[in-house]
Amino acid sequence: MGNTFGNTLHLTIFGESHGTAIGCVIDGLPAGIAIDWDKVSFEMRRRAPGSSPLATPRKEKDEFEILSGYFDGHTEGDSLAMQIRNGDQHSKDYSRLKDAMRPGHADYTGHVKYDGYNDYRGGGHFSGRITAPLTFAGAIAKQILAKEGIVIGAHALSVAGIMDFPFDPLGEEPDLFEKLSSMRLPVIDGEQGAAMEEAILAAQKEGDSVGGQIECMALGLPVGMGEPFFDSLESEMAHMAFSIPAVKSISFGDGETLAGMRGSEANDPMRYENGKVKTITNHNGGVLGGISNGNPLRFTVTIKPTASIGKRQETVDISKKEDTMLSIGGRHDPCIVTRAIPVVENAAAFVLLDLLLTGRRYHYGR
């Protein structure tokens, strides 16, 4: 399996949703960093299940135990290792799903690839639960970036086709990001947020689910982040985004809309402001040539509707080798967008810190 990510900062993730524990090992964190663990816990609580009527009722506190790499109030330069014990598994919910493959989930692909040896309970290693250690690692990166003047925020750009206001492409106030981070469904337009919540609960009532889009923005990036050709800023962010379960697309700046624009509309005209190069617009989302251009980084990911639904669906029983019908019970997110927002934000922080450290390593030395 490919459980390690990063060029200079390496994140290795382990665990299964219904196993003993999940966790991670982070290599490459500079020594001497004092981590604010309350801030890390805050990000973990934003993602944790069981905290909102819009989320799965599985109750996990997601309290983490630091196993190594932190001594006397600072990182040591050694691997930082962490584990979270799983506490609220209902594995009997999955007894039928051992054989009846859930359409839209990883049951069938996982079973074939790992010859039936994979832990199918709760989706095993494919579960959205594995984004808890990712959020942990990103939350550490986020506070290191904040000291460098880089701040990150995200919101639900859409849920079930209901749109929020988009971010101002030229940047938002960091206060807005802070406000969004305290909301159970982070949106700029409260009325649309209420309509989104209604749509989520209505779908759930019908034994169904909904999807949506998350827009993420990073402010304060210096010009020059990203290592073209293959480790460009867009490539690394896309690699990370597609590692998050249920993400089906990512686009930067105006994304797909660029296809219908003319060069004269899509280019971001440049000029000097107080001796600094600035652009008048930000259709390119802060990246040119795979390198940050000093504008806010802006990207959008699409989250598919949750696969596990109560509505009856056609599927296959792999032990009997026959077609069957399946209605899925148990505890599931009726919409993944709400809990994926802190995941996307913190995962983006991990990518950006890795690129920042990589740039320093290659271009300036350390």
Ligand SMILES: Cc1cc2nc3c(=O)[nH]c(=O)nc-3n(C[C@H](O)[C@H](O)[C@H](O)COP(=O)(O)O)c2cc1C
């Ligand atoms: C935070 C989070 C929570 C999720 N919750 C659920 C869930 O409750 N039920 C479900 O079927 N899928 C859930 N998923 C998505 C599945 O894990 C995912 O669809 C599955 O692993 C297949 O991967 P793919 O959709 O990327 O192909 C969640 C994903 C994330 C990121």
Ligand SMILES: C=C(O[C@@H]1CC(C(=O)O)=C[C@@H](OP(=O)(O)O)[C@H]1O)C(=O)O
């Ligand atoms: C536990 C979490 O979310 C889980 C993600 C998930 C899935 O299929 O991805 C399915 C559900 O698992 P279970 O059936 O064990 O309750 C969610 O609750 C979490 O995010 O921490």
